[in-house]
Amino acid sequence: VAKILNNIGCVYFEHGDMRAARKTFLEALKIQEEILGDVDPTQEPGVLSMASTMCNIGYVYLEKNRYNEAIDVLEEGLAIQEAVLDYDNRLVLNTLDNLAYACAKDGNFDEAMKYYSEILDAQKVSLGTNHFDVSLTLQKMTYIHVKLYQHQEAMQKLRWIQKIQEKELDPRDRNLKETKKLINAVNYQILKFHNPKDAVIMSLTKQGLKNPFTSRTIEYSFLGKVSENIDIRPYAIKKPLNSSKMSGHKITYA
Numbered sequence: 001v002a003k004i005l006n007n008i009g010c011v012y013f014e015h016g017d018m019r020a021a022r023k024t025f026l027e028a029l030k031i032q033e034e035i036l037g038d039v040d041p042t043q044e045p046g047v048l049s050m051a052s053t054m055c056n057i058g059y060v061y062l063e064k065n066r067y068n069e070a071i072d073v074l075e076e077g078l079a080i081q082e083a084v085l086d087y088d089n090r091l092v093l094n095t096l097d098n099l100a101y102a103c104a105k106d107g108n109f110d111e112a113m114k115y116y117s118e119i120l121d122a123q124k125v126s127l128g129t130n131h132f133d134v135s136l137t138l139q140k141m142t143y144i145h146v147k148l149y150q151h152q153e154a155m156q157k158l159r160w161i162q163k164i165q166e167k168e169l170d171p172r173d174r175n176l177k178e179t180k181k182l183i184n185a186v187n188y189q190i191l192k193f194h195n196p197k198d199a200v201i202m203s204l205t206k207q208g209l210k211n212p213f214t215s216r217t218i219e220y221s222f223l224g225k226v227s228e229n230i231d232i233r234p235y236a237i238k239k240p241l242n243s244s245k246m247s248g249h250k251i252t253y254a
Contacts, residue, residue, distance in 0.1 A: 002031040006053050018060050025057045051080035055095055059242050062098065067106035074099045088122040097240045100140065104237050109144050112237075116141050135164040142182075143235040149205050151190045158183045178234040185230045 009024035032050040054077035061070035078095045085092050100115035120137045127133055138157045145154035158179060165176045 002028040018063055022060045029053045047080050051077040067102045070102045088126040113144055130164050132168045135161045139235045140237050143232055143237055146230050146232045151186050154186050
């Protein structure tokens, strides 16, 4: 019954009815939790279906921009997946990617970077350090570095991205041109002598201090804006495409 409810929820999701999708997914999860309880995930194959339902609920919350709720349920699903699947399994990486996205959108850049680092480590082992997918993860990490004025760290990743893109892309490719443009912009910020106000804002932001009540990275907009910000829009973190286990649907069918 729970699998049927989960798949009905997927249909609602595909048709954009998030309220009905959430209600149906929650009904499926309630049944799964009653049956499985606190079983050892490594001893009960049915828990992966429960993890899929949790992730589907998380995807609904992402569509509604309810990032805190998405993070909570996706973390539950990830804990189950990591208990029974390899660290580089596609389902694990997909959940990590969704968690990182939710954290970044919620302003919790430390947690987002932690999840992207896990993805990067898995990709380096399974794909190699110069695989194009590695460059896509590096771009997301670079976006966060630039937002936090961590220019040295951003430069290291940009050079890595450039190396991969020069190997994989045509020299005239727009993405490679954007990377080179960003390298110049970041290098300018590294070499530039910043005025006192900019220096204070950048120094405070770079520390990544978090609001103890919300876990979000503290912004210092009350001090004003930095006079020259880097245009990081080409690397803006986009919502992941949530593929199913079997048929490539946008969310996970049981």
